[in-house]
Amino acid sequence: MKHPRNIRRYCPKCGKHTEHSVSIYKKRPKSRLKQGERRYARKSKGYGSFPRPVFKRNAKVNKKFLPMLTCKECDRKSSKKGLRLKRFELV
Numbered sequence: 001m002k003h004p005r006n007i008r009r010y011c012p013k014c015g016k017h018t019e020h021s022v023s024i025y026k027k028r029p030k031s032r033l034k035q036g037e038r039r040y041a042r043k044s045k046g047y048g049s050f051p052r053p054v055f056k057r058n059a060k061v062n063k064k065f066l067p068m069l070t071c072k073e074c075d076r077k078s079s080k081k082g083l084r085l086k087r088f089e090l091v
């Protein structure tokens with residue numbers, strides 16, 4: 001799917017339609033000091049089975065893309081609905 005780089009959309013902070021720039025959401029690398037990672041490290045230490053269900057079979061065919069919108073006037077970030085697509089391009 002081809003998506004425009006800039007769209008006009010309602011901004012709740014500005015209270016009107018403004019120009020938004022579109023980017024694709026990307027997961028950040030996990031921080032070792034966050035609570036979930038500390039818990040995971042503690043749980044997987046020592047004896048016992050793996051603390052989380054092991055992912056074996058992927059039921060979904062396509063990846064989910066989440067377009068992130070940034071208001072050009074106030075820099076407020078919001079997201080559009082996530083879409084399952086083969087390819088997502090910004091034109």
Ligand SMILES: [Zn+2]
Pocket residue numbers: 011012013014015018071072073074075076
């Ligand atoms: Zn705004």
